[in-house]
Amino acid sequence: MQVPFLDLKSPHIRLKDEILKHVGDALSGAQFIGGENVSGFESEFAAFCGSPHAIAVNSGTDALRFAFIAAGIKPGDVVITVPNTFIATTEAVSQVGAEIAFTDTDEKSHQMDPVRLGETVLKLKKQNRRVRAVVPVHLFGHCADMDPIFEIAKKHDLLVIEDACQAHGAVYKGGKKAGAMATVGCYSFYPGKNLGACGEGGAVVTSDADMDRTVRMLRDHGQSKKYIHEIEGYNGRLDAIQAAILRIKLKHLGEWNAARRKNAKLYDSLFEGVRGVTVVNEPSWSTSVYHLYVIKVADRDTVQKKLGDKGVATALHYPIPLHLQEAYKGLGYKKGDFPVSEKQAEEILSLPMFPELTEEQIRYVADSVKECVA
Ligand SMILES: Cc1ncc(COP(=O)(O)O)c(C=O)c1O
Numbered sequence: 412m413q414v415p416f417l418d419l420k421s422p423h424i425r426l427k428d429e430i431l432k433h434v435g436d437a438l439s440g441a442q443f444i445g446g447e448n449v450s451g452f453e454s455e456f457a458a459f460c461g462s463p464h465a466i467a468v469n470s471g472t473d474a475l476r477f478a479f480i481a482a483g484i485k486p487g488d489v490v491i492t493v494p495n496t497f498i499a500t501t502e503a504v505s506q507v508g509a510e511i512a513f514t515d516t517d518e519k520s521h522q523m524d525p526v527r528l529g530e531t532v533l534k535l536k537k538q539n540r541r542v543r544a545v546v547p548v549h550l551f552g553h554c555a556d557m558d559p560i561f562e563i564a565k566k567h568d569l570l571v572i573e574d575a576c577q578a579h580g581a582v583y584k585g586g587k588k589a590g591a592m593a594t595v596g597c598y599s600f601y602p603g604k605n606l607g608a609c610g611e612g613g614a615v616v617t618s619d620a621d622m623d624r625t626v627r628m629l630r631d632h633g634q635s636k637k638y639i640h641e642i643e644g645y646n647g648r649l650d651a652i653q654a655a656i657l658r659i660k661l662k663h664l665g666e667w668n669a670a671r672r673k674n675a676k677l678y679d680s681l682f683e684g685v686r687g688v689t690v691v692n693e694p695s696w697s698t699s700v701y702h703l704y705v706i707k708v709a710d711r712d713t714v715q716k717k718l719g720d721k722g723v724a725t726a727l728h729y730p731i732p733l734h735l736q737e738a739y740k741g742l743g744y745k746k747g748d749f750p751v752s753e754k755q756a757e758e759i760l761s762l763p764m765f766p767e768l769t770e771e772q773i774r775y776v777a778d779s780v781k782e783c784v785a
Contacts (some may be wrong), residue, residue, distance in 0.1 A: 448654040462616045525556055528570035569687050629642070
């Protein structure tokens with residue numbers, strides 16, 4: 412049996428007629444930038460997140476960059492995040508001229524460890540660094556543990572900016588959604604995300620009207636009105652055709668997330684008590700949306716290779732923690748600085764996860780994993 416890591420074809424085949432109709436309407440109306448589909452998607456996505464404002468932008472990276480600028484993060488400010496995220500989180504920090512600092516993750520949840528965050532803040536402050544913000548990343552579709560993170564942020568007067576690029580719809584402690592807990596949250600609609608465009612896309616979600624206004628200007632060359640540039644901005648708008656497609660897909664996001672959860676629960680039950688396989692479980696504080704289903708195994712590279720031979724596609728999120736990447740050599744970190752993230756990077760393995768996975772496929776993947784670790 413062949414089990415793909417991701418199936419981007421099935422949902423598009425199913426929604427093809429509806430998508431083509433909306434793309435056709437957009438072509439006939441020649442509304443390519445802005446317009447009803449963009450504003451419609453923004454209000455529908457804001458409602459989905461439970462937040463008053465959503466601003467559609469060109470990518471998750473733009474969303475992060477615009478959120479940092481709108482939050483007032485300046486050159487010389489220090490922004491703390493985790494080393495086990497996608498590099499976009501930290502690229503956006505550097506691109507606003509701020510300094511990146513890492514803090515280690517929690518052994519069990521793989522999310523930002525609030526205790527270590529507190530220690531990191533104190534250490535940086537002792538070095539007279541200007542710590543301004545913390546970016547929890549809701550990794551794998553699980554929520555980061557936000558209550559203690561907010562407490563630390565309050566104590567040290569730090570801004571909290573959520574990277575919810577992997578967690579559309581995840582719920583924290585039965586209340587708010589990932590990305591809508593802090594004043595500002597950022598999402599990606601990269602095609603493989605739980606809500607993915609047929610191209611690039613992203614959104615900033617905020618409860619703050621001023622931030623909403625600033626991000627709207629930033630994505631559109633700093634314009635408050637046509638050719639009235641209050642600030643310098645960027646070309647960071649979401650295409651109207653992508654917005655039309657995202658509106659169609661958003662209607663299915665709840666059902667798709669539920670299917671991911673159901674698939675994850677079946678995997679969980681099949682791995683229960685299996686020696687040599689540790690599941691990165693849903694944390695107690697999170698109702699997760701399983702952007703990824705991650706396990707940990709010893710001798711991971713061999714297991715991954717053997718699974719490939721059995722037709723099971725897998726991936727690594729992420730094989731090298733950011734502090735050890737060539738791009739960040741200049742930050743002065745070394746191996747051993749974030750031992751938890753480093754160990755996790757050696758053991759993690761992301762298994763096939765998408766809404767359309769069948770029970771037969773999941774059982775085959777689980778059986779294959781068991782054989783490979785035996
Ligand atoms: C955690 C995280 N942050 C940021 C991004 C960046 O999003 P995009 O690829 O839409 O720029 C991604 C997506 O790849 C991500 O997974």
